[in-house]
Amino acid sequence: MRVSFNWLRELVPVEETPSKVAELLTLSGTKVEAIHRPGESINGVIVAEVIDIGEHPNADNLSLVEVRINDADTRRVVCGARNFAVGDHVALAPVGSTLPEMAVSERRIRGAISQGMLCSGAELGVSKDHSGILVLPPDSAEGEDVVTALGLDDTILEFEITFNRPDCLGMIGIAREVAALTGTELEMPDAAPATPSDGASPVDVAILDPSGCPRYVARYIEGLRTGPSPGWMATRLAAAGFRPISNVVDTTNYILLETGHPIHAFDADKVTDHQIVVRRAEGGECITTLDGIERTLDAADLMIADPSRALAIAGVMGGADSEVTEGTADVILESAYFDPASVGASSRRHLLRTEASARFERGADFDAAPYAAARATKLIVQLAGGRPSGDMTDAYPVPLERRSISLAPRKTEALLGMRIAAARQVSYLESLGFRVTIGDETLAAEAPSFRPDIQRDVDLIEEVARLAGFDGLPSTLPRGVAGGLDSRQLAERRLRRTLAAAGMHEAWTTSWASERDLDALALPTDHPARSVVEVANPMSEDERHLRTTLLPGLLRSAAHNLAHRVEGVAMFEIARIYRPTGGLPQEPLLLSAVFCGLHRPQRWHGPGEHWSFWAAKGVLEAVLTAMGVGETEWSKVTGMPWHPTRAANITAAGVTLGTMGELHPDVCERFKVEQGAVVAELALGPLVDAQPGRVKVRDLPRFPAAYMDLSVVVEEAVPAQTVETIIRHAGAPELVEVRMFDLYRGEQVPGDHKSLAYGLELRVPDGTLTDTQANQVRDRVIRALHDQAGAELRS
Amino acid sequence: MSDEIDTEVTQLFEGARKEGLSVIETAHDLHALGEAKVRVLGRKSALSSARSGLRGAPEEKRRSLGQLANAVQTELEAAVAAKQRGFEASERAARWDREAIDVTLPGDAPSLGSLHPLTQTVWEIVDIFIGLGFKVAEGPEVELAKYNFDALNTPAHHPARSPQDTFYIKEGEEEFVLRTQTSPMQIRVMESQEPPVYVVVPGRCYRRDVQDATHLSGFTQIEGLAVDEGITMGDLKGSLQLVAREIFGRDLDVRLRPHHFDFTEPSAELDVQCFACRGSGCRICKQEGWIEVLGCGMVHPYLLEWVGYDTHRYSGFAFGMGPERIAALAHGVADIRMFYENDLRFLNQFGGIR
Numbered sequence A: 001m002r003v004s005f006n007w008l009r010e011l012v013p014v015e016e017t018p019s020k021v022a023e024l025l026t027l028s029g030t031k032v033e034a035i036h037r038p039g040e041s042i043n044g045v046i047v048a049e050v051i052d053i054g055e056h057p058n059a060d061n062l063s064l065v066e067v068r069i070n071d072a073d074t075r076r077v078v079c080g081a082r083n084f085a086v087g088d089h090v091a092l093a094p095v096g097s098t099l100p101e102m103a104v105s106e107r108r109i110r111g112a113i114s115q116g117m118l119c120s121g122a123e124l125g126v127s128k129d130h131s132g133i134l135v136l137p138p139d140s141a142e143g144e145d146v147v148t149a150l151g152l153d154d155t156i157l158e159f160e161i162t163f164n165r166p167d168c169l170g171m172i173g174i175a176r177e178v179a180a181l182t183g184t185e186l187e188m189p190d191a192a193p194a195t196p197s198d199g200a201s202p203v204d205v206a207i208l209d210p211s212g213c214p215r216y217v218a219r220y221i222e223g224l225r226t227g228p229s230p231g232w233m234a235t236r237l238a239a240a241g242f243r244p245i246s247n248v249v250d251t252t253n254y255i256l257l258e259t260g261h262p263i264h265a266f267d268a269d270k271v272t273d274h275q276i277v278v279r280r281a282e283g284g285e286c287i288t289t290l291d292g293i294e295r296t297l298d299a300a301d302l303m304i305a306d307p308s309r310a311l312a313i314a315g316v317m318g319g320a321d322s323e324v325t326e327g328t329a330d331v332i333l334e335s336a337y338f339d340p341a342s343v344g345a346s347s348r349r350h351l352l353r354t355e356a357s358a359r360f361e362r363g364a365d366f367d368a369a370p371y372a373a374a375r376a377t378k379l380i381v382q383l384a385g386g387r388p389s390g391d392m393t394d395a396y397p398v399p400l401e402r403r404s405i406s407l408a409p410r411k412t413e414a415l416l417g418m419r420i421a422a423a424r425q426v427s428y429l430e431s432l433g434f435r436v437t438i439g440d441e442t443l444a445a446e447a448p449s450f451r452p453d454i455q456r457d458v459d460l461i462e463e464v465a466r467l468a469g470f471d472g473l474p475s476t477l478p479r480g481v482a483g484g485l486d487s488r489q490l491a492e493r494r495l496r497r498t499l500a501a502a503g504m505h506e507a508w509t510t511s512w513a514s515e516r517d518l519d520a521l522a523l524p525t526d527h528p529a530r531s532v533v534e535v536a537n538p539m540s541e542d543e544r545h546l547r548t549t550l551l552p553g554l555l556r557s558a559a560h561n562l563a564h565r566v567e568g569v570a571m572f573e574i575a576r577i578y579r580p581t582g583g584l585p586q587e588p589l590l591l592s593a594v595f596c597g598l599h600r601p602q603r604w605h606g607p608g609e610h611w612s613f614w615a616a617k618g619v620l621e622a623v624l625t626a627m628g629v630g631e632t633e634w635s636k637v638t639g640m641p642w643h644p645t646r647a648a649n650i651t652a653a654g655v656t657l658g659t660m661g662e663l664h665p666d667v668c669e670r671f672k673v674e675q676g677a678v679v680a681e682l683a684l685g686p687l688v689d690a691q692p693g694r695v696k697v698r699d700l701p702r703f704p705a706a707y708m709d710l711s712v713v714v715e716e717a718v719p720a721q722t723v724e725t726i727i728r729h730a731g732a733p734e735l736v737e738v739r740m741f742d743l744y745r746g747e748q749v750p751g752d753h754k755s756l757a758y759g760l761e762l763r764v765p766d767g768t769l770t771d772t773q774a775n776q777v778r779d780r781v782i783r784a785l786h787d788q789a790g791a792e793l794r795s
Numbered sequence B: 001m002s003d004e005i006d007t008e009v010t011q012l013f014e015g016a017r018k019e020g021l022s023v024i025e026t027a028h029d030l031h032a033l034g035e036a037k038v039r040v041l042g043r044k045s046a047l048s049s050a051r052s053g054l055r056g057a058p059e060e061k062r063r064s065l066g067q068l069a070n071a072v073q074t075e076l077e078a079a080v081a082a083k084q085r086g087f088e089a090s091e092r093a094a095r096w097d098r099e100a101i102d103v104t105l106p107g108d109a110p111s112l113g114s115l116h117p118l119t120q121t122v123w124e125i126v127d128i129f130i131g132l133g134f135k136v137a138e139g140p141e142v143e144l145a146k147y148n149f150d151a152l153n154t155p156a157h158h159p160a161r162s163p164q165d166t167f168y169i170k171e172g173e174e175e176f177v178l179r180t181q182t183s184p185m186q187i188r189v190m191e192s193q194e195p196p197v198y199v200v201v202p203g204r205c206y207r208r209d210v211q212d213a214t215h216l217s218g219f220t221q222i223e224g225l226a227v228d229e230g231i232t233m234g235d236l237k238g239s240l241q242l243v244a245r246e247i248f249g250r251d252l253d254v255r256l257r258p259h260h261f262d263f264t265e266p267s268a269e270l271d272v273q274c275f276a277c278r279g280s281g282c283r284i285c286k287q288e289g290w291i292e293v294l295g296c297g298m299v300h301p302y303l304l305e306w307v308g309y310d311t312h313r314y315s316g317f318a319f320g321m322g323p324e325r326i327a328a329l330a331h332g333v334a335d336i337r338m339f340y341e342n343d344l345r346f347l348n349q350f351g352g353i354r
């Protein structure tokens, strides 16, 4: 909502400056988003009359225009536009004048001297129209400063009006706020008819759906002449963002701006029998609206019709074939009150938000319909001639009642935590148009018809509070409870910190996904990630699903970095995925990670290292340990998106944690991480639930340990973890630590075999281990390895 | 014994001294010094043989000659020791030279990762509320339309409900939406417990906004709710003032400005004095001098009634803020889409483990 300050001052005798008024309004809830001063940067531009349009000697597309700025003085300017004629008034920017975007100097254009320029609306900053120069209203005076002629010596306040305040979508509503804030009186524009009524109304109104249309006021005006609007009206409409069309149509828009009440004018000749029928649409009914679009109506659409056809979608937009046009002589004015829900539904159904629908769907003023009609009639008669024919029709089968709400002034003070005397509360409410009756402990406030938002006592408290000013509220603190994070929330924070400390960067990616992501991962059709939650109205093809895996987002982030020459990527994300259930989806958290490129860059004392499965596994193992997850088991996994022989399922105590491995090279290629990537995707639950618990310290050993190395040769197919497990079991209880330190394949072992070397630490709690005891353990281990894994001692 | 002998012995000592000093002097390293030491102080040294001459010296001279012998010995020992210290010092000096390093060469740092700036911002905000006695909850992103709108007092015909503004989900019978705010968690939390309620809820929300530098179709919100006996709007103002100053600067002005939300009454927006221009108006605050940072208000009794709380006994305040916006303001990020691009050149700037 854009409000002319000059116009505002006609409605309320405010003394304060525009900035001060803007501040008062902002701090009472009617927020001024911006203040524009359109005339500020225009200097020396004047109204001139075109007296001659001649050819430019050297250019077909230019003309030499002679304009007169007073009886004695003319200017000759070069002009490229042709949308004007001799006799028109135009805006001349003579040499030395300034416009918002330029200073005008004498120029030679294709050999002809131009003593200034004729301005377009865009050049003056009054519209976005570049197509031609701005033709001024004929009532502007030659030589007059364009700033005053166009009413640009004004300040425009641009408001953000919240959904609950439709009354502030009109000048009168804003003026009422200003009056309440400055202790002045609102002066309502005169709507009294110039001539008394001459009989019954020629318009017949039948409301077939009184719940959709509680009230319909119609007024017949005959014998008018359409034409351009006067300058003052065109200026005000333009300042508010409306394009001036003709005096009748402009008046309906002007009344909408002034009163906040939308009205519509039909060409009376196009309304069969001058009969208005308000009804729901019929099956298959169509209407071509003013925007030229043919719309098929829904049975729930409320229509304004005549006996033969639909004329308008009620409260949203009129039809093209009953539009007021140049030849219109008689009009039927509509000023109605429509049900907000009905208008809102039609507006959404037809994706059609108009100035009218925005007001009706928020709730218009049900008492304002006759006033708006009378005010419009007065203006139309004034601007377009003609005269009202007969009475106004006011179809109002079941009058709507103003809501009366009781409020205990004490409650205002209790809820705000601030003292405001009851009398003061009453005066605030009265200044906003409430009718207040005072009782013993409570007061009763009757809400004005233009305040649909006032429903219960807290709404009154808000009115009091915002007029009293939030500045006066004390600053206190509530008592609170024992706040803090629960154990899972703490664990999740610890996990994120540990991952970062381990060198990983945390990523946040969006929740959107699509079939394409799952195809790029080459997931089989029965893969659980293929079962997705679908968005009914996605904004793009790539956002049709909610994600079921974090990998595509992370891989895209990795690819983005590699493309920007980042050499190594180690990233994780902890976020939700979404699994359909038929009801509310499950939203479990996952931890996913991607490692690619350099793990360590080349340094001056060492070579660079790329991320390998084992480097990534090491990070994960360290993190799992930190989270208190015990022994993990790693078993090979196959199937997309994994490298067929380089990926593992991870379990701990029989619980599946997730999967880690190299990505299949085809998948890497599709995600543009051609050098390959190691990725992991784990369920977060087991990690944050593990909870290491309180540490119980073991005594430090008092006797020395025995250390020995053991190299065994096994078949390739035997996993290292199997060998280690056998060693641990067979070596217990003396064996306290096993560490693998070498892996060898080559000439010294048979083909298809490998040699694994382990360092063993043995100890007994109550003494020093003897050589004999140590050798017994060693023999047990060797025998077990032989029996269970076919291992031979490496000689 | 005669004086001749006396003189002779004296000369012997004198000779041992001179020779000894010269031998020590010519030793050119520690090894040679060892040999020299044996030669001038050992059993076969001139000093040693001179001492044996003492036995023939007369009784009355023996004492002064003995003193002379000791003086010579002490002098020679001191000369050896001094020489040795000299050699040791230069050997150490040579070692230090050999072991010299360039301390300006780069260190071999373990690579530290980083927490995402939005994680850091959410934690920072949540922690302030924890300090005020709040707990933390999370809730579903796919939400019943009933919770996202109806329970929050959204008018039935409010445009926010339209499929132009809100994502709807194809699932089962009930109407599901992607929550447009974390506010439905106000209802879920209150349904799950009796007052007092002090909770903050961080989480992802979704709106059908065309993405630009300040809008995302998926974004983060932090909801807050306090419901207790005697909660006032002053409590709301005090709590949020404190939080805003902790985040943006303790010396900044904070103001509460009336606004409208369906689920609070009275409602307000909280503005913080622009930290860049201190209120005089600049590009960051769009010349207003103030920056809007959150929406808030007193919990609408409609919500309390919905969950069955006694509205005569309990009142509350609620608020919602956007970590993307707050992080963007705090760190000078011009385009909030940066937060979801995960460009390491961006993330690294938030490095270190905070």
Ligand SMILES: [Zn+2]
Binding pocket: B274, B275, B276, B277, B278, B279, B280, B281, B282, B283, B284, B285, B286, B287, B289, B290
């Ligand atoms: Zn600023």
